[in-house]
Amino acid sequence: MDIRNPSPDLYNEDLAPAKERNWGTFSIFNVWTSDVHSLWGYYLAASLFLLCGSFTNFLIAIGLSSLVIFFLMNLVGYAGVKTGVPYPVLARASFGIWGANLPALVRAVVACFWYGAQTAAASGAIVALLTRSDAIMAFHKSTHLLGHSGLEVICFFVVWALQLLIIQNGMETVRKFQDWAGPAVWIAMLVLAVGLCVKAGGFSFDHGIPQDVLLAKTKDAGVPGEPGSFWALMAVGATWITYFAALYLNFCDFSRYAKDKSTVKKGNLWGLPINLVLFSLVAGVTTIAAFKVYGEVLLHPEQISAKFDSWFLALLAALTFAVATLGINVVANFVSPAFDFANVFPRKVSFKTGGYIAAGIALVLYPFAPWEGNAATFVGAIGATMGPLLGIILVDYYLIAKGEVNVQALYDENGEYRYQSGWNANALIATAVGALFSSILPNFTSLLPAWWGIYGWFFGVAIGGAVYYALAMVMPRKAGVAQMG
Numbered sequence: 001m002d003i004r005n006p007s008p009d010l011y012n013e014d015l016a017p018a019k020e021r022n023w024g025t026f027s028i029f030n031v032w033t034s035d036v037h038s039l040w041g042y043y044l045a046a047s048l049f050l051l052c053g054s055f056t057n058f059l060i061a062i063g064l065s066s067l068v069i070f071f072l073m074n075l076v077g078y079a080g081v082k083t084g085v086p087y088p089v090l091a092r093a094s095f096g097i098w099g100a101n102l103p104a105l106v107r108a109v110v111a112c113f114w115y116g117a118q119t120a121a122a123s124g125a126i127v128a129l130l131t132r133s134d135a136i137m138a139f140h141k142s143t144h145l146l147g148h149s150g151l152e153v154i155c156f157f158v159v160w161a162l163q164l165l166i167i168q169n170g171m172e173t174v175r176k177f178q179d180w181a182g183p184a185v186w187i188a189m190l191v192l193a194v195g196l197c198v199k200a201g202g203f204s205f206d207h208g209i210p211q212d213v214l215l216a217k218t219k220d221a222g223v224p225g226e227p228g229s230f231w232a233l234m235a236v237g238a239t240w241i242t243y244f245a246a247l248y249l250n251f252c253d254f255s256r257y258a259k260d261k262s263t264v265k266k267g268n269l270w271g272l273p274i275n276l277v278l279f280s281l282v283a284g285v286t287t288i289a290a291f292k293v294y295g296e297v298l299l300h301p302e303q304i305s306a307k308f309d310s311w312f313l314a315l316l317a318a319l320t321f322a323v324a325t326l327g328i329n330v331v332a333n334f335v336s337p338a339f340d341f342a343n344v345f346p347r348k349v350s351f352k353t354g355g356y357i358a359a360g361i362a363l364v365l366y367p368f369a370p371w372e373g374n375a376a377t378f379v380g381a382i383g384a385t386m387g388p389l390l391g392i393i394l395v396d397y398y399l400i401a402k403g404e405v406n407v408q409a410l411y412d413e414n415g416e417y418r419y420q421s422g423w424n425a426n427a428l429i430a431t432a433v434g435a436l437f438s439s440i441l442p443n444f445t446s447l448l449p450a451w452w453g454i455y456g457w458f459f460g461v462a463i464g465g466a467v468y469y470a471l472a473m474v475m476p477r478k479a480g481v482a483q484m485g
Contacts, residue, residue: 006411010097014342014351017084017407023257027175028267030183031254032275034327035247037185039121039301041328042283042321044243046299047218048236049284053228055205058284059277065237066276070268072248072390077264079397080252083405087250087336088343091389092410094396094468098422101344102431103389107249108340108358110385114246115333116362117371119163122325123155128302129318130155132311146367156366159322160359166330167338167355174330175257185327188320192304193282195313196289207288209297217297222454235454240276242457245383248390250336334358384442384453387460388434392427395465400472416477426471434464 003016035041045062052058079090088104095103130151131137143150166177197203207214214227222239225232258264290298290307298304305317334355341354349357397403409415413422438460442453452459 003408003411007097007413008347010092010346010411010413012342012346012350014339015086015089015346016411018256021084021257021259023175023254023263024259025263025266025270027179028254028258028264029271029275030175030179031251031267031331032271033183033185034177034324034331035244036276036279036328037189037324038118038328039125039321039325040118041243041279042301043299044239045280045283046287047220048223048240049280050207050209050214050287050297051218051223051227051232051236053226053232057228057233058280061233061236062240062280063273063277065240066273068237068241069244069276070272073244073251073268073272074265075394075398076248076251076390077255077258077268078261079403079405080255081258081261081264082403083252083407083410084256085407085410086253086256086339086343088340089410090252090397090405091393092417093401093405094393094424095427096419096422096424097410097413097415097417099419099424099427102428103249103393104340104343106385106389107246108337108354109361110246111333111337111340112358112361112365113370115329115337115358116365116369118325118329118333119160119362120156120366120369120371122322122329123152123159125302125305125318125322125325126155126159127152128306129314132306132314147369148367157363159326160363163326163329163334164356164359166326167334167352174335177327177330185320185324188316189279189282189286192301192317193286193289196286196293196304200289200292203285204288204292205285207284207291209291213297217299224451224454231451235451238455238458242383245386245390245457246336247332249386249393250339253335253339254331333362384438384456384460385435387438387457388431388464391434391461391463391465392430392468395469396427396472399469400477419477426468426475429471430464430468433467434460437463 003011006016036045048062049058052061080086083090087107088100091100091103094100127140127149131140136151140149140151145153148156166173209217211227218227223232223235225235255264258267286301286304287297287299290296290304294304294307298307301321302318305314305321308314308317337358338351338353338355341357342349342351397405406416409417417424419425437448438456442448442456
């Protein structure tokens with residue numbers, strides 16, 4: 001729809017409702033191949049596969065949690081299709097026209113952390129390839145800069161710069177990139193899995209890894225208890241669902257370009273439960289085969305490729321996973337902050353400028369590398385911060401507004417979403433209470449049990465959403481006439 005006389009501080013062409021909706025099922029499917037098929041995704045999937053204890057447990061834990069992911073993404077995706085607006089603009093309906101900058105900036109900051117983490121992972125795959133050369137290995141060990149080796153710094157900067165080239169022509173370039181990158185990664189993964197299974201002498205779901213070795217190698221996955229136990233499976237499912245916490249918020253950044261709800265549902269069906277289960281299965285089988293061939297638990301694909309005798313196969317593996325990781329960075333950690341930063345300063349910041357800001361922050365974070373260390377803690381802490389935001393937005397859209405949004409008013413600073421001087425106090429209170437139990441208490445105090453952090457995102461969604469709904473019943477929003485795009 002066309003927005004009539006929008007407020008300049010709330011509107012630019014990038015934030016306007018999508019006019020061209022040419023993303024089909026294949027493009028939506030490839031949002032998820034680009035998002036999942038990364039080095040971080042492979043590591044987490046392989047770890048969780050091993051911790052399930054058996055193939056049946058794997059199907060139960062990963063399969064059921066993938067259905068939850070599918071359900072939540074559909075809820076967010078349908079809102080994007082109906083309104084045609086990106087995440088920070090949709091958030092104006094629940095947080096207020098100015099208050100929406102809070103969830104936008106939270107999501108943007110999270111994206112900057114993940115942008116750096118994924119870029120570091122992709123450059124690590126290149127480093128693993130190059131250090132097969134004795135001369136480069138010597139340089140790698142002898143030269144250090146910014147808390148990293150000189151080789152790591154060079155590779156990080158090169159991969160960082162390549163991502164900026166992908167985004168030069170906007171969202172259509174993103175779609176074209178992911179449409180070929182996603183399938184290419186699947187082909188390379190299958191070649192890797194089949195090759196290792198042949199070398200291992202056959203295909204097997206039984207990993208045969210000694211318990212002490214298994215626990216030591218997968219401790220960063222954050223799953224307590226004995227592999228295959230009930231609580232281990234619960235933690236596996238919770239960790240897998242929380243891994244997608246960022247995309248639950250801003251999947252509407254992509255679904256807004258889809259032709260209709262059916263397109264989103266079909267793309268999500270193939271890209272989420274089906275793709276997630278198969279990807280995790282291939283990652284697990286590859287890890288098992290690698291253990292039988294090399295006698296080590298190698299949860300990172302670049303570790304496996306470093307063992308290859310063939311330079312060509314090592315090059316293929318390194319480049320494939322580097323490209324895959326670039327895919328998730330562009331999809332999850334460039335597009336979102338690009339819109340988020342543009343939402344804060346629409347007169348001065350365009351989509352591309354917002355993305356450059358995010359990339360710049362990730363570059364500044366690199367010397368400190370906050371993403372290094374315990375993977376589960378990083379995923380959980382980052383994900384938990386966004387739980388209350390999702391709970392509030394979904395409760396507002398589906399339970400309070402009944403799926404009706406006055407799109408015109410989202411761009412009007414004196415419209416129905418002005419609330420209290422542009423801020424919805426109900427949303428701010430609910431965010432604070434939700435964040436207290438999802439992030440602050442479990443991460444900065446010892447008041448809650450140790451297992452609480454694993455489910456922090458869930459507590460954030462439930463508590464934030466429930467508090468918002470209760471406040472909305474006491475102080476209901478004003479009714480407005482919805483104008484749909």
